[in-house]
Amino acid sequence: MSSMGVIGELCSANKKLHVRLLYCVMAAQFIYIAVDHFVYHNRIEDPLLGCACEYCPGPVAWATARARLETAIAESYAEERKPCKLREDYYDESEDEENEAGSGEQLVQVMKRKSTEQQDAWRQMKWVGQPAACPVRGKVIEKLDIQKNFRRGYALRFVDDVEDKTHLLPWLLGSQIDLNRRHRRVYIDLGANRFRTSVEWFLRMYPCDFTEVHAFEVNRRSWRPPRSAFDEVSNSMPGSNDSLLVRKKAGIAEWMLQRVHVYYKRASHMDDEAGGLVNITRFVKEELGLRREDAVVVKMDIEGNEWSLLKAWMEDPDMPLIVDELFVEVHYAHPSMRAFGWDEFSPITRQDARRLLGDLRWKGFYVHAWP
Numbered sequence: 001m002s003s004m005g006v007i008g009e010l011c012s013a014n015k016k017l018h019v020r021l022l023y024c025v026m027a028a029q030f031i032y033i034a035v036d037h038f039v040y041h042n043r044i045e046d047p048l049l050g051c052a053c054e055y056c057p058g059p060v061a062w063a064t065a066r067a068r069l070e071t072a073i074a075e076s077y078a079e080e081r082k083p084c085k086l087r088e089d090y091y092d093e094s095e096d097e098e099n100e101a102g103s104g105e106q107l108v109q110v111m112k113r114k115s116t117e118q119q120d121a122w123r124q125m126k127w128v129g130q131p132a133a134c135p136v137r138g139k140v141i142e143k144l145d146i147q148k149n150f151r152r153g154y155a156l157r158f159v160d161d162v163e164d165k166t167h168l169l170p171w172l173l174g175s176q177i178d179l180n181r182r183h184r185r186v187y188i189d190l191g192a193n194r195f196r197t198s199v200e201w202f203l204r205m206y207p208c209d210f211t212e213v214h215a216f217e218v219n220r221r222s223w224r225p226p227r228s229a230f231d232e233v234s235n236s237m238p239g240s241n242d243s244l245l246v247r248k249k250a251g252i253a254e255w256m257l258q259r260v261h262v263y264y265k266r267a268s269h270m271d272d273e274a275g276g277l278v279n280i281t282r283f284v285k286e287e288l289g290l291r292r293e294d295a296v297v298v299k300m301d302i303e304g305n306e307w308s309l310l311k312a313w314m315e316d317p318d319m320p321l322i323v324d325e326l327f328v329e330v331h332y333a334h335p336s337m338r339a340f341g342w343d344e345f346s347p348i349t350r351q352d353a354r355r356l357l358g359d360l361r362w363k364g365f366y367v368h369a370w371p
């Protein structure tokens with residue numbers, strides 16, 4: 001039946017009963033809407049909330065709900081952020097991991113069986129790895145992934161670059177606290193190699209505007225700062241007012257390069273002028289005069305010398321307070337790193353490397369394996 005038909009029916013003189021019925025229904029609907037509006041919807045203060053919820057409580061109820069939510073959040077953080085009681089818990093050793101003693105075919109079989117038995121997103125899919133069981137300085141940090149030589153992206157063949165650092169990005173301390181509020185913000189690169197290897201990465205990617213960069217590189221031929229610096233304002237196409245940042249590849253700004261100090265010396269745990277060694281502990285404390293209220297980020301890639309330097313740092317209670325975040329390439333011997341010439345670090349094992357990083361975390365260093 002068409003709608004015109006219905007109205008026609010209702011409007012015809014001999015169907016008065018139907019017309020009254022229609023008025024009744026319309027009146028009932030109007031009353032229902034009016035009552036509903038006054039009972040439930042007249043206290044809406046936030047138009048967005050008004051759309052999102054069917055029943056909107058009044059301001060007092062909102063304040064109570066908010067206070068409850070805040071308490072719940074505070075409690076959940078308090079629970080999660082307590083440090084672990086045992087040093088061993090910082091090693092991130094779990095029973096399902098590769099047994100260093102196992103090898104060859106037997107090991108492959110065990111790994112195959114485990115991967116089909118347990119479906120675990122962390123094993124194969126997550127580039128970033130999972131969080132460690134123990135927080136460091138009250139903050140979450142990545143699990144020490146020994147099976148991947150601490151290089152998840154490369155080991156999982158997500159990327160061909162053995163220097164890939166993507167897996168570190170979610171765990172940076174600078175993403176969890178605002179280091180830019182500190183007056184002095186210092187990046188120290190020990191074993192800087194070429195400018196592009198790490199200094200450029202930290203200048204571009206680390207969420208802190210460093211006021212000073214100190215780079216140690218013993219090989220003068222490696223370290224070459226970029227010849228032409230980049231200036232955002234002038235980097236526009238002539239003749240077009242809308243084409244900022246298009247003329248050439250983005251580089252490092254001139255004012256940033258001026259913050260970089262280079263030392264053609266070897267970072268060490270002790271001074272030796274003849275051998276070109278610098279005691280980095282002394283350099284940090286005395287030469288730079290760094291203190292706990294400064295923001296200090298250190299990257300260390302010093303070809304095995306990290307073992308003695310970090311041993312000294314673990315015995316020095318000032319160092320975990322001064323150094324906010326530490327990135328270390330720990331060198332060890334393992335068949336999977338043979339292609340990179342790491343056999344020379346024998347008899348240091350991959351387990352030793354994990355324990356070193358775990359010990360540093362236990363001592364309060366917010367430390368990552370680099371890269």
Ligand SMILES: *[C@@H]1O[C@H](CO)[C@@H](O)[C@H](O)[C@H]1NC(C)=O
Binds near residue numbers: 239241
């Ligand atoms: C660019 O801006 C200047 C000043 O506003 C104006 O005189 C000129 O016509 C603009 N050029 C173009 C290509 O739009």
Ligand SMILES: *[C@@H]1O[C@H](CO)[C@@H](O)[C@H](O)[C@H]1NC(C)=O
Binds near residue numbers: 269270271281283285
């Ligand atoms: C390195 O410097 C620190 C701080 O000045 C000092 O305590 C330490 O003894 C030095 N190390 C060596 C091996 O001299």
